[in-house]
Amino acid sequence: MAVTALYVHVPFCAQKCRYCDFDSRSFAPCDLSAALDAYFEQLYARLDAFGDVGALAQIRTVYVGGGTPSLAGERLVELARRISAWCKPVEFTCEANPESLTAELTAALAKVGVTRVSLGVQTLDNAELTAIGRIHDADRALAAITTVKDAGLDVSCDLMCGLPGQTAVSWQRTLDGLLAAAPHHVSVYPLTLEEGTPLYRMACRDESLEPDEDFQAACMDAARERLGAAGYHPYEVASYALDGHECAHNIAYWTGQGYLGLGRSAAGMLDAEDFDRLAGLFPDVPARGDAYRVRLVQRDDAATTFDAEYLSQREAAAEDLMLACRMTRGIGPDLLVRSANVIAADELAATCDRALELGLATWVPDGVEGLAERVASKDVIAGRVRARLAPSHLGWLDGNVLFELFWGLA
Secondary structure, eight states: OOEEEEEEEEOEESSOOTTOOSSOEEOOHHHHHHHHHHHHHHHHHHHHHHHHTTTTTTOOEEEEEESOGGGGTHHHHHHHHHHHHHOOOSEEEEEEOGGGOOHHHHHHHHHTTOOEEEEEEEOSOHHHHHHTTOOSOHHHHHHHHHHHHHTTOEEEEEEEESOTTOOHHHHHHHHHHHHHHOOSEEEEEEOOOOTTSHHHHHHHHOGGGSOOHHHHHHHHHHHHHHHHHTTOEEEETTEEEOTTOOOHHHHHHHTTOEEEEESTTOEEEEEHHHHHHHGGGSTTOOOOTTOSEEEEEEOSTTSOOEEEEEEOHHHHHHHHHHHHTTBTTOBOHHHHHHHTTTSOHHHHHHHHHHHHHTTSEEEEESSSSOOOSOOOHHHHHTTSSOEEEEEOHHHHHTHHHHHHHHHTTO
16 A cells, blocks of 8 residues: 555634534634744644655645635645655645635646645535635635636535525525536535534524435435536545546545645554554554554644554455445455455455345446346455446445445454
């Protein structure tokens, strides 16, 4: 498992959205600049530490998320410049919010190697934006899409369904408005109420604010139909792309590639060999013992404290199977055959059969030839038949059940 992806976390926002439980901080304008300066100096130092030991040599994708990275302005440009001095990623994404993304910032990011901007649009209905605490309006979001495209960068847009006050009509208007702006990539997420967030507390007092799961499923279906008709293909549980514009960074996560995390709350995943090679970057993290894979989360700004989770080879195999279920292609035959080396073939076949029985998945041919007859899970796992176990429509809508089935093999 080569380390091919780098995630950088920028935990600052002008104002936290009412639904957000991510690690981010908001400051008064007079305090924000100093806080950003201090944080980015620590990012630069940590980045150099990664580079000095060769940890960035094989990085192919970079994703700077938050928080609101675009709030950092020129500091974000400098960070991107320094990253590009250590590696030459084929995809370099920065998240942005419409209110803090300017044409000048976008052009500067393009000059230092950024290839893609992910915009938090969420909805194009101004009342819905206000309800979830966003500080931009629909016109500003659409203008930001144009700004990114004018700079020659790919643009991805996040949408949310199940928002307070959202209707089928307003959802269709949002889809229509977004498609008229023609981004390269769209992700659609159902709103979830996370305990402790302002929206959660509001919904405890007013049940009408709680997302309706049936309505959200209808919105997801409508988005799939509308986006598909416009040429966007679904390749991951929440994401659609024009051909050639899939998010390579997210695909790295779902296909078991190793990745590094930079910044507070950033997560990384290393196999045994890479963890041993890079252990000096993670002070006070216990030795891995016989763990096959290590997940690490930075817990402070200065990269002195980390949480570590140690996965056995069986747990790693179960995780790979579960994550593959996020992809439209599903679990490929090679992964199934490989997993049977550490998970009993009968047990693995029984889990595949259970997914089929529940209507969560289906066998599809892995190649140009169709499947001549009903596929037996045991034959795919033994390598006698090449087929993929792909999520069905139900498995796509109710993915957590499918994910839990395969994680249960751990």
